[in-house]
Amino acid sequence: ADPKLGIVYDAGGKFDKSFNQSAFEGASRFQKETGIKFIEVQASSDTQAEQVLRGLARKNLDLIASIGFAQTQAVQKVAKEFPKVRFVLIDGVAQGANVNSITFKEEEGSYLAGVAGAMASKTKKLGFIGGIDIPLIRTFACGYAQGAKSVDKKSEVIQNMVGTTAAAWNDPAKGGELARSQFERGVDVVFAVAGGSGNGVLQTAKEKGKLSIGVDSNQNGLYPGSVLTSMVKNVGNAVYDSFMQQKNGTWQAGVTAKGLKEGGVDWALDEHNRKLITPEIEKKVTAARKDIIDGKVKVIDIRTGANCPA
Amino acid sequence: MTFEDLHIGSILVSTVRNAPVLIFAAMAGLFAERSGVIDIGLEGKILASAFVSAAVAFATKNPWAGVAAGVAVSVVLATLQGYVAITQKGNQLVGGIAINIAMSGLTFVVAQFFFQQGGRTPDLGEARLFDVVLPGSAAVADIPFLGWFYTKLIGGHSVLVYLAFALVPLVHWVLYHTSFGLRLRACGENPHAADAAGVSVEWTRYRAMIIAGVLCSFSGAYLAIVQSGFFLRDMSAGAGYLALTAMVFGNWRPVYTFLGCLMFGFFGAVQIQLEGVDLPVIGRIPGALIQMVPYVVTVVVLAGLMAKSVAPKAIGVPFVKSR
Amino acid sequence: MTTNDMPRWATAFVLPVLNLLSALLVAALVIHLLGEDPVDSMRILVNSAIVNPEGLSYTLFYASTFVFTGLSVSIAMQAGLFNIGSEGQMYFGGLGLTLAMLALDASLPWWLLIPVGILGAAVFGALWAFLPGYLQAKRGSHIVVTTIMFNFIAASLMNFIIVKYLIPPGEQNTASRVFSAAAEMPRLNTWFPVLGDTPLNVSFLFAIAALAIYGVMVWRSPWGYKLRATGLNKHAAHYAGVKISGMIIAVMAISGALAGLGSVNSIMGSTHYLSLNFVGGAGFVGIAIALMGRQHPVGIFLSSVLFGALIQGGFDLSLEKPNIPTETFIFIQGLIILFCGAMENLYAPVIVKLAKKG
Amino acid sequence: MHPAVEFRGISKQFGAVKANTDVSFSIAKGAIHGLVGENGAGKSTLMSILYGYYRADSGDILLDGQVQSIHSSHEAIRLGIGMVHQHFMLVENMTVLDNVMLGAEGGFKLAGQRAGVEATLRDICTRYRLDVDPLATIQDLSVGAQQRVEILKQIYRSANILILDEPTAVLTAQETESLFEILRLFKEQGKTIILITHKLQEIMDITDTVTVMRGGKVVGAVQTAQTSKEELANMMVGRPIENNLPRAAYNPGKPVLEVRDLELRDDNGVALLNKLNFTLRAGEIVAIAGVSGNGQSELMEILSGMRLPTSGQIDFEGKALPFAGRSDADGLPRTFRELGIGHVPEDRLRDGVIKGFSVMHNTFFGHQDDKALKNRWGLIDFKGIAERCAGLLKTFDVRPANPDLRIGLLSGGNQQKVVIAREVLANPKLMLVGQPTRGVDIGTIEAIHRQLLALRDAGMAILLVSVELEEVRALADRILVMCGGSITGELKIDEFDTTRIGLLMGGMHKS
Ligand SMILES: Nc1ncnc2c1ncn2[C@@H]1O[C@H](COP(=O)(O)OP(=O)(O)OP(=O)(O)O)[C@@H](O)[C@H]1O
Ligand SMILES: Nc1ncnc2c1ncn2[C@@H]1O[C@H](COP(=O)(O)OP(=O)(O)OP(=O)(O)O)[C@@H](O)[C@H]1O
Ligand SMILES: [Mg+2]
């Protein structure tokens, strides 16, 4: 029989223009290709996450994909209660023989964004705008800075966070304002990792004739000619793959960290930014990409407790 | 650290751009509250008008149609609030909060229904309101200071920004130098006195609410079709409450309220600049703590410098001709 | 036209029911416009929030937190203070609780640990409200403004503290570590298995007790008498010998403590760790509950349950009817507050007429 | 000629209270018509109906022979009716000028008008000898001046029918006299005036005709010239009023209150009280006479603990009152009350009662911490209080004797009875009494006076502040006159001399 599949988004919801949406797209692609349906739910609070997971587990689903680190504890707990149900946790690490935790090496993708940004920048001042100051976002920032410094030691990364509450992911006006202020400080390429607020950043960059870098999904097409590239985080692929594995019986528990090598993250080059990516930039980024995959360059992940070298 | 690092210029420009959301809403609140109706529903009206302006601007590809639709919706909400406060003599705080909560939900639901983008409208693109370039900008652009002053600080903003700043003297004039303003203030201070003088308290308050609706809608329109270029759920992000704060801070007086709005705008801008900068002595302040700056400053200023704020006396009390 | 002209049963029962029905009617219209069947939706909603024991249990779980935040706003309102800061106070209360747990959950037995956690939550909540109270009493800073500011400040501060100090090394989730089992509030399903595997816990009983204590303190104790006098007329309260500034500071501290206690249910009763934004608007819901419940214990309880039911039922409904997003219930909350809280006398004239005829 | 105003069968009911029942009478053009009656007789209600404030349940109002339906004050004003309310209808933080213009503006823009109106006002002030600065802010004005602003408003609007609801309750004799001067001027101009007052002497002095109301009904209508105070009083109350109440011989006991060099300065250092010295003994009533606003209120506030003095010494029963070392008076009134100082505040609505509480809840206001009122759980003993309240309502004849009514719905006189009863019941050693009969009808005045005298006879020390010389004369054993924050003179009751007191009140000569 077809596997029974479920997906649980976190508070951001499936249209967050970020990893939830990406997960949704991955699941939809799976449905389209296989015709197998999936149940989807949004959990607005940690308590609800537990409630939802338990509710789905009781329905004897075969596999439940939990999107977002906020569900870590809930997955861990419910997985223990329902050893027969399989769980995929995106962005967090939960223990359990029936859990596959998938994390991403955001630092690696961000590194490429940093390389591209530093190459494209005339002022050698790069901007980074994050949603909230949390480890995940800092990981992006640090990888980005490492990439930029690898191109030019003197390049500078100016960082701003939008806010401290959930509203920070939905505040495009503030995002735009932050971008403006960075531009006035000489920044000419800005990397936005701020959910909906990032739209304000991209938009302002377009208005001011500066370059921006998108995140999570390929945002190059949002403002063609202004979005330098996007740091794509293939949450959708991860969900798609998990569903596929379940279908094919190849699913395995464990912890998977998906970097450039595993296709978890990457940079985006398409018709929208083709003109912006000069052959030099492309050469440099491709080289960096290869170095990382080959292990010649190690990008520091600050989540391991390391200090950011850049 | 040098003076240049502080980017005073960019802070000032940013202040000018940040303030209108608060100015429109605070002036709206001022009308409502000086007439005696507590307007804690600013947030909901901003949100509703932001959504409607964005949606209509998108649908018609005309930002002004968006602004007009925003005005209409905000006025409807303000009138509803007025109906609760004035005719029903209900609790004004409840009425306002109800509108805030209802709009937070409804804007999402409707946006989702029409656009299927998670409570977001599509990008407005050409339907946004664009910035005004003052005549002669190109000529002076390269002159030091003057160029910046004329093209960036004074010029280069949306029409709504100019409207916001022009509103302050206008509100002051209406409030203090017209018969409507006199009646309005009397209704907020002592509605019984106004009533005894032959002034219709209810009608005066309704008019105040309608004006509040109109002004508040500009705040939402500015947010959606000027600053962001689309609508996003809960995008007002507390601006209504902040505007209310500026108004209390300004002791319910237009010019001081305006200064309060500028202060929030200013410290918001300073906070952006401070992030990641090494300050002398203190060093680098963590980003999360820098976010507190505007709020801490407000508390300190309120506690330290301001005299006790005096609200209009009859505020929040339904007018009942009875002892 | 006043409610004075009406029989008591009308004001206490008929009006609220009519108002609730009106709100639901508007809600039904919206659901209909969204392309779903309102009657069926309502059935699912009621079923999953009230009828089904597990759903009811979740409803009461959410209500437990709301009772505390509702009480927090209510008691301040009795003194004429509009405390918008319950959100931040609950947030900070959660910090107090968590610090106590992180320090002691390995060494203390549950019967000591839980009271210590409760105390930590109350003290930190009180502290966060004390400052605005003090500034209002001594410096005349408007409580509405300062509490709003303190919400923002709490958010920033908590963000800083959690990210910098509380996230265990190597973890992604912006949350503290999970407490030991000793720190778990006993769940009611231990005694009533019918409730199913739900987080409804002893906090619910505490919430009921808090309502009772609140009722007695406010309406039966000399302190409550002075409290209400202060709220109604400060000049007269001063004449009556009330220490106004002391009263303001005290009631704000109590208000903050109550908000802080709200975190006990959410953290010790459910998640067992402190996470970023765990309050999730419960403090603001408290404002709505206090206003709708008219600061009366029974009213607070009923509104809390109503809001809990909307969260639980709405959640289940959105599972079954994908066209009805959960946000619809935020809208319905607003409608209910509008009709039941602000337009409470909408039907009074009609009732009075009918009562006169009949 | 038609009468200026005619009431035909006016009835008005509030809930169960019949405020007006079939009221009919008329007022001739150019007359000054008095309207008297007990508290709650329905006078203000009737006038509120005339002014469009309430709608009558039934009945008609005729102006100049025409039936008019007056459904708002706006309408009333349009018909030439002006009203000076019992409680002033002024916006406190606005200027006199703005208050006068409110509702009678000449156009949307005020800028051009203000100067013109100001000139008009100054002109009116000289013509009517009204001492008001059009640019002064209301809250800075004395009560008398605020009253003049109300009059000014009516003159400015050239009202033809002027209703004055207890305009003299807060005025001094001189102020009353100048008000009457203006009313006479109005009369000469052919205006019609309706005057409500509880002071029958004023009725005799100025009115042409009088209507007496009781329990919402008209019980008499007479020509002033053909009646007397006694007859009016009899009609109002239904029994004769005793003017000279009996009292025991003056036999003062130990000093209860000794005030030495008491000084109070405001934040700007301006002296509000100047080196006050006096003693009050058990079993005597000392009255402080003076135009209001000369420091009496401040003195009472200090003695009751509501305010801290700047310097000086106050001994109560030989011990210093605990002012020392305090930065504010927070909570001090409770200490004073526990020491045995009772206080009937002069502004009962501001200080004395909580309008939103029931009558019963107000009967222990200020005494909520008394041990006797608590049960063994430390909670308020509502059972005991209900009994106590029932007794109190009966003894002090509070009407209606309904303990659950919000006190705000009681008439002023009855509110006052509750306050006095409450303070009396605590049996203090010293009673501070401020303006005990302001706005109170003659029957109730008599009852209150009897009560105070009985307390004195029983050995209580009473400090009375009153602007009514009649009251001072009826109650006091000794009289202190205050002016400008100083005591300008002291008289024994047998030296009572209106002229001399008047001079002292004006600060004319120091004895
Ligand atoms: N111990 C209590 N617990 C819960 N509710 C109470 C309690 N005591 C009184 N109430 C309710 O509180 C409200 C007010 O109480 P109460 O009747 O004692 O005061 P009141 O006389 O109406 O005075 P006020 O108008 O100041 O409230 C009433 O609705 C009553 O039902
Ligand atoms: N709005 C009201 N609601 C309920 N009862 C009222 C209202 N206004 C007046 N009353 C009652 O109607 C009666 C008449 O009141 P009114 O104020 O007319 O008396 P009055 O003759 O002016 O008394 P006073 O001499 O004390 O001013 C009183 O019993 C009063 O309590
Ligand atoms: Mg009266």
Ligand SMILES: [Mg+2]
């Ligand atoms: Mg009662």
